[in-house]
Amino acid sequence: MRAVVQRVSQASVEIENKTVGKIGQGLVVLLGINTEDEKEDAAYLAKKIPALRIFEDRQQKMNLSLREINGKILAISQFTLYADTRKGRRPSFIKAALPEKAEPLYKYFIQLLKNENIPVEQGVFGAMMKVKIYNQGPVTIILDSEDRKRPRR
Numbered sequence: 001m002r003a004v005v006q007r008v009s010q011a012s013v014e015i016e017n018k019t020v021g022k023i024g025q026g027l028v029v030l031l032g033i034n035t036e037d038e039k040e041d042a043a044y045l046a047k048k049i050p051a052l053r054i055f056e057d058r059q060q061k062m063n064l065s066l067r068e069i070n071g072k073i074l075a076i077s078q079f080t081l082y083a084d085t086r087k088g089r090r091p092s093f094i095k096a097a098l099p100e101k102a103e104p105l106y107k108y109f110i111q112l113l114k115n116e117n118i119p120v121e122q123g124v125f126g127a128m129m130k131v132k133i134y135n136q137g138p139v140t141i142i143l144d145s146e147d148r149k150r151p152r153r
Contacts, residue, residue: 001041001105002081004030007054007139011074013123014130021121025055026071028133031109032081033102034095041145042105046112049073054139062139072119076131077106099126 005027012022029049055064055071066073079102083091097105103125113120123129 001034001037001045001109001145002032003045003049003143004078004081005049005052005054005141005143006030006133007136008074009134009136011131011133013074013076013121014132015124015127020129021074021123023072023074023119023121025069025136026073026119027066028074028076028131030076030078030081031106032078033097033105034082035097035101037097037101037105037145039105039108041148042109043112044145044148045143046109046116048143050113050116050118052141054141066118072121073113074121074123075106075110075113076123076129077102077125 008023008026008028010024011028012019014020027049050066050073053065054062055066055069057063079093079096080091082096083093084095085091096102106125110120110122123131
């Protein structure tokens with residue numbers, strides 16, 4: 001499971017010119033799910049993301065987490081995070097999980113966040129969405145659940 005996490009001052013998602021999710025200060029999480037992902041991958045990211053210390057404290061140092069600033073998450077499913085562009089010019093998405101697998105894991109990730117009292121807004125799985133992101137910093141972090149299996153150097 002791969003997440004692109006962006007620190008935002010505000011963000012929203014629209015479908016057919018209707019806002020379906022909107023947050024102020026917080027994180028936009030673009031979530032990609034691959035064919036081998038399981039619930040443990042969602043649990044790893046749902047625990048890691050709200051704890052990231054990427055918000056500034058009074059000394060303008062990135063020391064505060066989403067929890068500490070009472071921020072929200074806007075979660076958007078994005079299968080294109082598993083694009084393979086090594087061959088040719090058209091990306092292959094063979095490593096992206098099919099909707100039958102990806103949607104339940106996406107919903108499970110969101111439920112885990114909500115279980116931890118993290119306010120979550122979301123897009124609509126599989127829909128064509130327009131995402132407005134006001135990246136603050138900019139700060140963008142890429143997380144991969146595969147990292148939990150690798151030894152830290």
